[in-house]
Structures are given as C-alpha cells and as structure tokens.
Amino acid sequence: MEKKQKFPLSGMWHILSVVVIASLLLAACATPTTEAPKPSEAPKPTTAPTAAPAATSAPAATVAPAATAAPAATVAPTNPPPPKREAKGGIRKSASGFKGTLNLWVLGYTPGNQFANPFDNAVAQFMLDNPDIKVEITGYPPNDEGFTKLNTALQSGQGIDLLRLPSDRLPGMVRDDLIEPIDAYLTADDKADIFPNVLDVTRLKDGKAYAWPLWVVPMGMYLNKDVFAEAKVDMPSKTWTYEQFVETAKKVTFKRANGEQVYGFAGFVDPGVVNTWALWMNEDVSVRPVTADRKFGFDNAATAAGMQRFADLALVHKVTPPDFGSMKDSDVKGGFTNKQIAMVVDATGFAPQLVAAKANFEIYPIPTYKGAKLTVGAVGLIAVAKVKDDVKRKAAMDLAKYLTSSEVQADVPPGSNVATGFYLAPGARKSVKVNPPLDQFLGVLPDMWITPLIVDWAPLTRLIHPEFQNVIFGKVKAADAMKKITPEANKLISNK
C-alpha cells in the first residue's frame, strides 16, 4: 500500500519559512567591505603608465592620474559645492554648430569621486556655453580591465567620441585607426603653450599629433604622517636614498597594541600600471623595457639586480603586506588611508583623494639608488575617436581643447567640490599652474621616464607582469624570469 504524501506546509509554516529565507537572502547579499570588483565600477585611482617619450626636462608623459576608488572606510569628503556658473565664451564656446550629444570617456571616473568632480564641473561649464551640446561621461577604471572596456568601445565605434587616456595606450589605438589627428585644430597659440616634448609624445603615424596633452603624471611616494608619528619615527629627508627608504620602511612596520599589523610599504602591481617600476629601474640607465635598437631591455644583470632588490622588500625585509604583488589597488589605497600602510607609491591622482579624506600625508620623490634619480610616469591625454561627422568631430575637438586649457583650470578652481581643482597633475601647458599639494611633484618631473610608445605595450606588460609577480613572490629569480620572456617580448616590440 502506498504511503500517502503529506501535503505542503500549512499557511503559518509557509509564512515563517518565507521570512527565514528572506532574512538569509539579505544576509547572503551583504556586500563585503572590500572594493567592488573591477569590471564595471570602482574606478581605480591609479594612473596608467606614464607616457612621454623624450627624456627632456619638460614634464614627462605619464599616465593620467588614476581616479582612485574610494577605499573602504575612508572619511567622507566634505567638499563645498561647486561655484555658481554662467556662460563665459572664449574657447569654451564651440564654433562647430553641432547639436547633439558627445560621449566622453574618462579614466578613473566614478560619479561623485574626487576624480569625477573635475570633469563634471568642466563639462557643466562647457554645456552652459554650448546649450545645444550635451556631454555624457562614462568612466573606466585605470587597470587592465578598464582598458579592455575602452578598447572594445573604440573598436565597435559606438558610444565614444572623445576619451581621456594615458599616452602608452595611444600607439595601439592609432595603429588600429581609431583616433583622429589633431594637427588641423592646433592653433599657433596652442603650439606655443603646450610643452613641445609633451606634444611630441602624441606624434605617431606620419608625424601627426593624435591627442591633446592634458597633464604629466609622475609617480611619487606618499607617506602617512600619522603612522610615522604613531611609530615615533622621524620623517625622512626628501633626498633619501633607497637604503634609507628600506630602513624607514622597517621602522614603520610594527604591530599595534590591539594586534593590528602596520606595514611599511605597498604599491599596486598590475599589468595595466607601472607604479612600482621606478623603485627598481633606478638600478641603472640600462634598465628600460625597450632599448634604443628596439629590443627587450629587461634581459640584463642590472634589471635582475634591481628587480630582486625590490622583491626583497617582501622576501627579506618583510615590510610589505602579505598579499603584496597581487593586492587590489583599492586595498593599497585603503590601507594607506586607514593607516595600515605607512608608505605607498602612486601617481598624482591619489593626492586629491587624500586631501578630500583629510589624510595627513606628504609626497616624497622616489628614493635614489647610487645617486640615480628616477620616477616613472606618462602623459594624460584627451583624444578624439574616429568620427565620420565633420561637425561632430569639430565639436569634440573643441571640447578636448577646452578640457586641456588653462581656462578649465580657472573654471574649476580648488576650493569648489574639487580638492585640487581641475588639474590632478602638472599640466601639459605652460599657462597651467599647479596647485598644492600637486606642486610637490614638480621637482621630480625632470627625472621622469615615460613608458615607450609601442603599439603592443599592453600585451608586453601582460607578458612581464606574471613574471614580475613571481619574482616578488619569491618563486623565480629575476634573471630567469626576464630571460624566459625575452623572445616573446622582442616579437611584441617589433610589431608595428
């Protein structure tokens, strides 16, 4: 005889089960305190590798300061509201006659963060002067995933008219014929105002300039003064050597009374950035990824020595967090802001975020090694995507010109809802003045190395990155790691 099935829950039990399940769902869906993952949000405040080909005294091209994502548990910025605006004319007014929408993609932009506010303000001013033009901003994070998103949008030709990007990404885009040259739109005043070697960074195919230089972004060392005070360690000299840096890092690596570990140093290591490279490239002038004769330059003893010296921060001196080498950018920045890391190497874009968070910090140059001064960086650019419509292209060029001018600095001053004003790094024009604390980066500009302009820079960094990580993790010697990738690296460098 078959057993009779009991019928489903009675009403009361049913309701109770639904309530319990709903509670469990809510608990399960609580987001962790770590940064949102890369793909769609969390603008990372790192700057892309810096550009600027010529090692002249003019500011080197560096990566545009990355918009940093707000680290976990930072103090909410309390910025005053933006200034009241009115149309001002001049270069703000586009003579194109365009009516419609321009799509602007901005590196590191997330609505409301310190990196977004400058552009929101600038775009608001532009739209006031051009009531028929609407500008929509899309953000993309300054890491490998963000550049993937950008490339895909450019390749599809949809929804992107102009973009803020770091200079080392430009060659690949120019090769794929995705970017408009700007020569026809450069006036004599522009040529006189923009630093010549910075403009040269954008000269690629046929010697044409392919982007408007915006700013020059070097890396610097950020020191958390509160951590130094807590550790009772004096701030080092700004002419510090690498050895002094290591000793300092050791002194500010300590355990608090509550058991919380504080680390002396961290930096973001990712295929999309070269933040930490200056700390080992200063080993010797031969330590450069591409030699003068277009060969892979890291396959030499000096690179091995420098890279190993850097890895020893984690392996020997133990001044870095346990996840160093694979930390998320938000964890690096969050650790610094939350006084768990005393020193971080980062680009200029971190400074406004720290100012907004009222962090007590100071910016130092990268420590010298055997007298060698070096920082890495790139040029932040604003490029115009290939646009078939001549009128729209002119409008995009007008917006790009405005966004890279001294007028935009006047329109978005510090003290509004932007901690350091529009420019988050030293400007590419002589007429652009640098506001504190970014003026602390001016001294390092003459020593800035800019990532080379090769079309396959992104695959090259992706080739170098896992080996660099393995060196930091202590799994492989630097010499062996770089030797292993030399044939493939040479292939990538020789691609045109």
Add this chain to the structure above:
Amino acid sequence: MRRFFQKHGWSYLFILPSMTTFIVFVFIPVVWAFIISFQKYSLRSGGRWMDPFYANYETAFTQFGGIFITAIQNTIVYSFFTVTANIFLGLILSSLIQPLSHRLRTFFRAAYYLPAVTSALIIGMTWSFIYNAQWGFANYILRLLGLPLVRWISDPDIALASVTASAILTIPATAVVLYSAAMGSIPTEYYEAAELDGANGIQKWWHITVPLIKSTTLYLVVLYSIASFEVFERIYIMVPSGVGNSTQTIVTQIYNNGFKDLNFGVGAAQAFVLFVMIATVAVFQFRFLQSDVEY
C-alpha cells in the same frame, strides 16, 4: 504538405520562437566563431583568412610561453576537484535531509539553494574578503588558533587550490535539490525489503539509493563538468591581477585574447579547443556513467 501543416503546423509555430532564439543567439554565433578562428578578425574591418589556415590555433598554444597549456592544466585540476566534491557534497547533504519531515526538508532545500540565486559577483567578493591575507576571516581564525598566516590568493602554489576550495564550499545547490527530488521518487518498498533482509542505513544508501539515482548523477556530472571547465568570474573577481600564471584558466585566456588584445581569431580558436574538450569529457561521461538500474 498541406496535410503536414494541418497536422503539425501549430506545433512548429509554438517552438518557432525558441528555435529562432537558439539559431540567432547560439547556433549562428558558434558557427561564426568557428569561422573567425581561422581568420584575423577586426570589429572595424572584418576578417582575413590566416595563412596557414591553422595559424590562430598555433598561436593559441605557443603565445606567451605556452600559457594556454598551463591554463588547460589548471582548468582540468579545478574541474576534477570541484565536480567530484560537488557531487559528493550534494549526495551527502541530500541524504542527510531526506529522512527529515517534509517541512524541514523543504526548508533545507530552500536554504541550500541560496547560493544558486546569489550573484556570482557577491560570492566572489565575499571569498576575496575571506581570503584577504591581512584582514580576511580565514587568517583571523588562524591567528586565533596561533597558526601562521596563509597567503590564500597571493601564493602561486596555493592560489588555485584556494579558488577551488571556495567553489567547493559554495554549496552545490542544484545537486542538493535534484538529488533530494530523485531520492524522493525512489519507492519505499525497496527500503522496506532491504530492512527485512537486515540491511543497515549505510547499506541501504549504498545499494539502493546511490544506484537508483545514477541518472541524476550523470546529469549533474555533465552539468558541473561544463560549468567548471568554463570557470571565469570567480577567478576574475578573486584574483583580478593574477597570481603569476597559477590561476589562468581556459576562459581567462579566451577573455585576454578576445577582449584585452582584441585578437578575436586566437580567442575563437581557444574557445573551440574548449568546446572539443567539453564535448569529449561529456561523451566519456555518458559512455561510462549511463546505465539503467532496475530492481
């Protein structure tokens, strides 16, 4: 013909929307991807046939020092452990809840199904937090026990194992629900007969329950194998900057080629290698696991 449509017309009309969706969004893209795997393809300028025609496949296996081989190895290891553990865990959990009352069984089925309805993004982020070497929950427990910290997702030697463990410890919701349903359909007479013959609980479970749910096991093995071979979001979220190359999988390589380098031809070639691997595994599984069990 007229009679055919009179007899079957409405049937075909009803399946037309799903068939159209399948053809447009599955069949055509798969065929197109196969074609692209023999081309150098650009979104703006279309495709050019490679010379030799297999060049993309060659590049797929040789680029970046043969990273694709590493990715295949990692994927096989990940799949083996997650499939085995998920099947075993699903079987154990559903066996444990089966003797409970109907209400409790329903409650536990719903509770164990929660991971299936939770976003993979949330699960990945949560595990990132758990595994954080500095302030993660896992190392917090180790600290309490006086044990040394572990670099769960920053040590190349154990990063893949950590990711695999996170997949295993995320309850296999589908397995629990399907096994539970399958066990519920086993006639109770078999268990009564076994009891009369003096079988204990374990013997009944092993000789009656497990064989009679073999078809469910086959289905789950195939399902989980396909899902594990396609692992991507967990790795992408937990170790976005990678850990050396120790967490590279087939799909991360496809993603890198297809979307980072916009090398669609090589990405498509790798995707077809994945397709062949999954199809081979599925055929083997059907061959060796499929059998009818009757009592």
